[in-house]
Amino acid sequence: MPPPPREDAPERYPIVITGLVNQFGEQRVHDNLELKVRRGEILGVVGGSGTGKSVLMRTIIGLQQPAEGNVEVFGRSITQAEPDEQIGVRDRWGVLFQGGALFSTLTVGENVQVPLKQFYPEIDKQLLAEIARYKVLLSGLPEEAVNKFPAELSGGMKKRAGLARALALDPELLFLDEPTAGLDPIGAARFDQLTRELQETLGLTVFLITHDLDTLYAICDRVAVLADKKVIAVGTIPELLETEHPWIQEYFNGPRGRAAADQKGGKGPSRSRSQFKAMDKRAKRRA
Numbered sequence: 030m031p032p033p034p035r036e037d038a039p040e041r042y043p044i045v046i047t048g049l050v051n052q053f054g055e056q057r058v059h060d061n062l063e064l065k066v067r068r069g070e071i072l073g074v075v076g077g078s079g080t081g082k083s084v085l086m087r088t089i090i091g092l093q094q095p096a097e098g099n100v101e102v103f104g105r106s107i108t109q110a111e112p113d114e115q116i117g118v119r120d121r122w123g124v125l126f127q128g129g130a131l132f133s134t135l136t137v138g139e140n141v142q143v144p145l146k147q148f149y150p151e152i153d154k155q156l157l158a159e160i161a162r163y164k165v166l167l168s169g170l171p172e173e174a175v176n177k178f179p180a181e182l183s184g185g186m187k188k189r190a191g192l193a194r195a196l197a198l199d200p201e202l203l204f205l206d207e208p209t210a211g212l213d214p215i216g217a218a219r220f221d222q223l224t225r226e227l228q229e230t231l232g233l234t235v236f237l238i239t240h241d242l243d244t245l246y247a248i249c250d251r252v253a254v255l256a257d258k259k260v261i262a263v264g265t266i267p268e269l270l271e272t273e274h275p276w277i278q279e280y281f282n283g284p285r286g287r288a289a290a291d292q293k294g295g296k297g298p299s300r301s302r303s304q305f306k307a308m309d310k311r312a313k314r315r316a
């Protein structure tokens with residue numbers, strides 16, 4: 030009989046973070062942070078402003094060298110590799126940075142081509158254009174968007190263009206840093222739906238930083254909470270509600286948290302509970 034897979038095997042946990050310390054001068058942002066992301070889940074990452082959510086994402090993708098600790102992605106250590114060292118995993122993720130960060134002098138199509146050119150410099154022009162067009166459509170943008178410049182797009186369309194670029198390399202892992210910030214509620218809900226659809230059809234694992242309680246309820250399988258320089262809890266929202274931590278209680282049980290839960294599950298508490306159950310089920314399915 031083959032041995033059972035290691036508890037933290039990369040097939041189960043594409044991201045494993047241990048003992049992470051990030052520090053800027055005197056300011057310690059992360060202190061002995063631990064986190065494991067399950068394969069195929071949408072993990073919501075929440076925390077107050079400045080708690081280090083974006084720094085955590087940058088550390089996972091190797092843009093930020095931590096002071097201590099280890100980050101493994103698909104079983105390869107990112108922290109022990111040089112930023113430009115070939116370790117065979119950097120083309121297996123896609124990133125939508127906070128604010129979108131499209132190149133303003135490039136069209137949407139050209140923006141999507143950037144990572145393709147970086148990893149596959151030999152691809153011919155026509156194929157590049159074809160792949161870019163396909164990713165733009167996949168992200169729910171109309172065909173004409175391919176030749177538009179970022180300044181010609183609405184906020185929601187810019188986010189989709191950023192998503193198209195993040196999907197350029199057919200990633201297994203998708204990082205989204207506050208993708209619905211600045212969108213109106215309808216635009217945000219549509220973007221959430223798109224994220225869920227892409228996650229399901231493409232089999233993605235999604236690391237989703239958000240402030241948006243509606244997003245957490247609507248599409249996240251589990252939620253990781255950053256506070257006190259650590260991930261203080263990770264679980265489904267019902268599981269998180271069982272912890273006593275004041276930030277968690279205030280966040281989910283404050284007026285906005287309740288409104289999001291009610292909106293999602295209908296009016297009465299019983300409907301909210303059924304929503305919780307659906308979330309629990311989703312998380313168990315992926316466990």
Ligand SMILES: Nc1ncnc2c1ncn2[C@@H]1O[C@H](COP(=O)(O)OP(=O)(O)O)[C@@H](O)[C@H]1O
Binds near residue numbers: 084
């Ligand atoms: N390159 C940097 N140099 C110095 N300080 C930084 C740098 N990047 C982030 N920080 C600081 O680290 C903290 C966490 O930042 P960030 O991860 O952006 O927070 P958020 O949770 O809002 O995404 C902030 O106090 C920020 O000022």
Ligand SMILES: [Mg+2]
Binds near residue numbers: 082083084127206
């Ligand atoms: Mg941030």
